[in-house]
Amino acid sequence: MRRVGILGLALAMSFAGEAAAQVPAPPPPSSAPTVATSPLDNYAAAAATTIIAEQACPGVQVRAGQLTTLRLAARVNAGQEAMLEEKLRTRATQVRQQLAADGREAWCSAALAAFGPDGTVAKGVLATGARIR
Template sequence: MWRGVLLALLSSLGAAGASAAEQPVALSPLDAYAEAAATTILAEQNCPRTHLKAGRLTTLRLAAKVVPAQEAALEAKLRSRATELRQRLAADGQATWCDAAYDAFGPAGTVARDVLTR
């Protein structure tokens, strides 16, 4: 789930990602930011002792280059993504989902580091 986010965030930051043969359909920077924001906000709300570092999330937003004209689209993407993530949270269970979110966005994050803390 978060591999595509990683690739989109890396590309938006100008870093090298996986080879073209390894890449799944890449998310746009706006989609990647919506994924990261929805995941980390829900993690803070649903995972015990997990806190969102707003400054780090802002850094991801800046990297995604969200402009005012994209605000309505971003809001729709955030709502849609949050709905999907709540369903995944219910299906996977809190402990599993929270661990995955922390692995993706915690201090050693596989998607983005230090967005979540415990």
């Protein structure tokens, strides 16, 4: 059985406000560790996953406007910036470890399934093959 890791956590995310109504979260995989999730944690997981996907997956680009929408849904305020930076560093490390464990092809496929045009977590944060403006 393959480990699910941070991408599994990302798939289990839900976002505050309107985004939660638009993007229902699937149930967490049974192998995913139990963690307390807050809107800030959810945003950090989504940002780390999508930014690393842009770096690691051929032809994949982050649609910055969509990522900004997730940040707004998480209601990140100026007083949370230092905490967010730490969460982003931690999540990025976890995502890179999962990428190494799963292999690029499998990991990229899962990231696109979660955040691509038909994303199960957030649609359209990642785009493929299209020129992003």
